[in-house]
Amino acid sequence: MQGRRLATIDEIIAIVSPDSDESLASLESWTQDQNIDLFTVDVGNTIDDVYNENRATLGVTLGGDGTFLEGIKSFAPRDIPQLGVNTGSLAFLARVEPADLRAALDETLRGRASVDSRQQVHVEAPGVDATGINDVMIQHVPPENPIDRKITQLDVFADGEYVGEFEGTGVAVSTPTGSTGVSLSANGPIHYPVNNHTLQLVPLHTHQIGVRPVIFSPETELRITTKGQASLLIDGGRANTILSDDDEIIVTGADQLAHVVRTSYDDHFFTAISKKLGWDVRDDAETAATTVSETESATNTFTGLESTDDDGDTIDRALTIAKEAAEAAGEPLRDLHGQTESVDVKSDKSDIVTEADHQADRIITTVIGNEFPNHAIFSEESARQTNAKSDYTWVIDPLDGTGNFAHGNPNYSISIALVEKDEPVMGVVYVPETDELFSAVAGGDATKDEVQIETTDRNRLDESMLISGYDPDGSFLSNFYQESRGVRRLGSAALNLCYLASGSADATWEYDTYPWDVAAGLVIAEAAGAEITDETGQPFEFSLKTGDRKALLGSNGTLHSALLEHLESGLSVPQQRPASTHSESE
Structure with missing residues (x-):
């Protein structure tokens, strides 16, 4: 998921918790100013009635981490990126403060935000087939008689290999997003969650002092069998059941990632744990200084991109923006390319190709228009945008090789060039299916995936x-x-x-x-x-x-x-x- 795609937002769906009226009013005002549609849903309700899969959607949650987790349930299965606004207590997940809501949304609409892909966990057990972003807890059920057994025994296998018997309160299988508190309780590590795709098996109140958390890849299949009754909870009970003796639980990393929008206005991860957990590697002064430094750096970078008129810097910046725009546009092309292979009706296939052209063109032209508002844009797929005051024209083919694309052939590309006074001075060509990125600036070296390339020297x-x-x-x-x-x-x-x-x-x-x-x-x-x-x-x-x-x-x-x-x-x-x-x- 590319942050540059956020520049093409058509609508926002907001999941709203109680006591978020002030933030909701700010969000309503901002969407009206930007001419973006806004749909609101009370926390706990479905977004089915307001979601349109044919529109570029941003999900926003107004609440604490609980509301954010409800947003994940609604937005992640639909590949909707999600921005969390913290209107509750200090949160790990919803990290934009209400006062920064408009500024964070401005940054997002400019395509300047980033998108973290967060690993989720998938669970299958008797009566349960669920996905969560935080953790799976398998714990003992408190006995009715206080003198009865108060521990649980669980056998754990990893891809068929016996890990061992865990005796104690139970075990947790957590993602990097949900690992912090659980891991700390078992003397395990803190996971930095950004683009960290792992799972962690954590013993809970084990009766053996040498037992420690274990890290697995998301592809690992963890099979857990119960010895006696146990309670199964996903993400704090958003899915739950009571297990019986010899029940089997299958836990793996979910194929579906969650997409979390991050801006320069977010509380940083280590700032959040410093405030919430007393992370004493840095004191309050260092925390404040680091936060200000990071925010100022992001803001200065954001502002500086618009402030210079130096030709050399313009072309270098254009190269960076063209690469980001091409890769962002490549994602929907890959998705739609897969659909053409399963469509037999010519008219339907044509619709997919037209939609692919449109989506890629819109992403590229919006990103370039935001970054270089004074430049002309000349695209094969959209009306030519001219600016007589500028020496620069962007020349774009958002889908070169439409015939190949329509027939499921991987030989298609995205072509983005910058022309100065009728002379091409920068070029980027991206191949979505092979993830190859060719680029060059006139007078410099040509590269493929940042490695220099040259023509052959054959003479026959x-x-x-x-x-x-x-x-x-x-x-x-x-x-x-x-x-x-x-x-x-x-x-x-x-x-x-x-x-x-x-x-x-x-x-x-x-x-x-x-x-x-x-x-x-x-x-x-x-x-x-x-x-x-x-x-x-x-x-x-x-x-x-x-x-x-x-x-x-x-x-x-x-x-x-x-x-x-x-x-x-x-x-x-x-x-x-x-x-x-x-x-x-x-």
Whole structure:
């Protein structure tokens, strides 16, 4: 879950506890100012009647940790990110104070918040099939007769391997989010919960002094069997039952993660435990200084991104923002790409592709618009946003390779470029299905996943692998198939140029190009050492005019003259092709 996706919020669903009227009024005022829909639900009630899966939703809880846990039950199964506002006592989970509510929401809407993925725990037992974010407690049931046995015995297995018999009050299986108090009671560690995906088995009031908590991966299956009656509670009783002798409980990490929004206005984790548990590694003065320092740092970073006009800094910042925007847009594309593979009806498949284009475009353009409000934006999928006062234009293809995407093929990409005075100066291409990120700044190095890449140095055509883009009459294929080690067609011009840059191919050909097809790839390929020309050998001239389309020949440089010789023998000058042909084939 990417924090940048929060910039596209359509609506907020707030789960509200009693005595939160003041915070609710502040939330209502903020949503009205931002023209965002707000739906409120009393704590304990379902959100089914107000949730719309086709809208970008932010969940907000107004209350303490109990309300936050109720929010997790509603929001996590729907992949809704959740922001907790603490209107109760000091909390571990709901860490935004009411006075900071509007500022925290402003930061979230700007895409400047982060999203922690929190491990949940899944439990199956007689009469129970539940998920929780905190812990599973298996404890003895107090006897009716005070002289009867007051302990429980539990056998524990991990992936079939016998861990041992735990005799005492019981055991807890906790996530990093819910481990703190339980772990401390058994002399176990404090878990830092952010992006920490583990489970901890904690003995409760054991009768053996050497027994200690054990850490497991979330994939581990813990099987716990009872010897006598026991009580099972998930997240403080939000699901519970009484177990009988020889009942079996299966506990694993849940596949569904919870998504917790964090802002610079949150109380930090160690600040919270310092206040609540007397964490004496740092005193109050150090706590205050650290908190102020961290908040000021976040605020200064946030403000500083908007304050400078230096060209070099603008391009460097643009590279960072483009990477974040591309990765954020890649998440819904991966989700929707999986759906196309299971849809047989052409109209339904088309709807999914249209929705994928729309979601990715909206995320990218919103993030860029927030960060660079004075820049123009030119996207294949949305209306062109111009700004005559700016030298910068963002050129975006949110889904390059729609034909591949529609057929479940992984060869599609997201292309984001920054153009300065008609010259591409920064490019990012992201491949959602393989999680590959290509990037470059003009005049710098090209990288793939932050590792420098370069073109090949092959100089023999018969040893080279070529890539073809749109080739309407097959002339490129017929001219080069027998002369090379093969001609491949991937269906994404942006990917073609990146694979040339990274040495996965030695040359690429495009019969004609749109600006969004090649803007980012040009920067990456040239930074990697590629030579890019038209079909006559003249330097390729990038243009933002969609009607001014040109052929593109890219190579590692050493092959270029041989490629041009063969091109002269059989390729025609590019003609205007219908937009529908482009969208279906590319």
